[in-house]
Amino acid sequence: MNKVALITGSSRGLGRQIALEFAKKGYNVVINFKNEENKAQEVSQIIESEYGVSTLIIKADISDEQEVKNMIELIKDKFEKLDVLVNNAGIANDSPFFDKTKSDFLKVYETNLVGPFLCAKYASQIMDESSSIINISSTNADNTHYPYSADYDASKAALISLTNNLAVELAPIRVNAVLPGWINTEMNQDLDSEYIKEECNKILLKRFADVTEIAKVVVFLCSPDASYINKSTITVDGGYYG
Numbered sequence: 662m663n664k665v666a667l668i669t670g671s672s673r674g675l676g677r678q679i680a681l682e683f684a685k686k687g688y689n690v691v692i693n694f695k696n697e698e699n700k701a702q703e704v705s706q707i708i709e710s711e712y713g714v715s716t717l718i719i720k721a722d723i724s725d726e727q728e729v730k731n732m733i734e735l736i737k738d739k740f741e742k743l744d745v746l747v748n749n750a751g752i753a754n755d756s757p758f759f760d761k762t763k764s765d766f767l768k769v770y771e772t773n774l775v776g777p778f779l780c781a782k783y784a785s786q787i788m789d790e791s792s793s794i795i796n797i798s799s800t801n802a803d804n805t806h807y808p809y810s811a812d813y814d815a816s817k818a819a820l821i822s823l824t825n826n827l828a829v830e831l832a833p834i835r836v837n838a839v840l841p842g843w844i845n846t847e848m849n850q851d852l853d854s855e856y857i858k859e860e861c862n863k864i865l866l867k868r869f870a871d872v873t874e875i876a877k878v879v880v881f882l883c884s885p886d887a888s889y890i891n892k893s894t895i896t897v898d899g900g901y902y903g
């Protein structure tokens with residue numbers, strides 16, 4: 662039976678590409694989304710027609726415990742097990758530091774930190790010893806000099822701490838964090854072009870990453886070739902030195 666990968670937030674952006682890369686490797690793929698059903702269906706169609714594996718599309722808000730529980734039940738019903746969980750879904754809410762409210766801050770935390778905790782807690786119950794979990798953190802976790810994203814940066818730093826505790830609690834399931842730098846996705850579509858230019862100048866490779874350059878690292882980390890990489894943080898940022 663094919664292996665099964667759940668990628669949260671795989672209707673678009675990085676998650677979409679991670680879903681495609683796992684499908685290329687013969688995994689059945691669970692596509693999770695919150696709002697963009699059409700985009701999730703498009704990903705499913707590409708995967709089933711081009712790679713001949715099965716998909717399951719699940720609408721679930723990862724910050725809602727009952728919705729996460731239901732998602733894992735649906736996966737169990739269709740595939741009986743899960744081999745890979747990629748906690749990819751995340752939000753950013755850039756705004757001036759003093760404009761941020763407690764509820765703005767909590768919303769980012771609930772999606773970027775509590776969501777991965779809930780997904781790992783319930784998904785691990787249908788995973789076996791050879792399974793793997795990847796948390797998509799960010800270089801913002803330790804490179805924090807942008808108060809507009811104080812909430813996002815703190816959530817991504819906390820996700821590294823959660824990665825360490827999950828690795829201890831769930832061993833021998835391997836749990837690792839990937840820290841991408843800038844990626845070309847919708848999350849960055851509103852950035853000022855001058856700011857993008859300045860940031861590219863702080864990257865040795867002088868450009869943002871393509872989604873495939875992060876997605877392939879995630880797939881590698883879940884493969885038998887990475888069988889001794891555990892409780893690690895892997896930075897993929899083109900050599901940022903800002």
Ligand SMILES: NC(=O)c1ccc[n+]([C@@H]2O[C@H](COP(=O)([O-])OP(=O)(O)OC[C@H]3O[C@@H](n4cnc5c(N)ncnc54)[C@H](OP(=O)(O)O)[C@@H]3O)[C@@H](O)[C@H]2O)c1
Nearest residue numbers: 670672674675694695696697722723750751799844846848
């Ligand atoms: N882009 C970057 O430069 C960058 C850099 C470092 C790290 N990252 C991290 O990489 C991950 C993916 O980022 P991206 O740039 O691909 O983001 P994106 O293009 O904005 O896509 C976000 C995805 O997450 C889903 N999502 C958001 N909230 C959700 C929730 N509560 N429950 C379920 N799904 C939810 C969205 O679903 P819908 O389509 O249904 O709304 C969408 O599929 C995030 O964790 C982000 O923090 C990104």
